[in-house]
Amino acid sequence: MKYLILVIALGLSACSMEDPNSKPAYGKDLGLPANCRAYIQVAIDEWRKGLHDTRTTMNAIERNCGENGSLWDYKP
Numbered sequence: 001m002k003y004l005i006l007v008i009a010l011g012l013s014a015c016s017m018e019d020p021n022s023k024p025a026y027g028k029d030l031g032l033p034a035n036c037r038a039y040i041q042v043a044i045d046e047w048r049k050g051l052h053d054t055r056t057t058m059n060a061i062e063r064n065c066g067e068n069g070s071l072w073d074y075k076p
Contacts, residue, residue, distance in 0.1 A: 036065035
């Protein structure tokens with residue numbers, strides 16, 4: 001029984017990987033948001049400044065960070 005628990009614990013620790021959206025990431029060249037956490041913060045900041053209306057901001061967030069968003073799988 002002890003060995004079974006040990007094997008399960010080791011298996012779970014080996015399978016865990018860091019969430020690519022656990023902290024904001026920005027591109028090295030232009031400094032643009034490279035993952036959803038960074039993108040959403042930039043989108044909110046620009047919306048608060050009045051640079052984009054709500055519809056444009058929400059559409060952009062959905063396109064980049066929605067169910068099929070392109071920024072979910074960022075690999076630094």
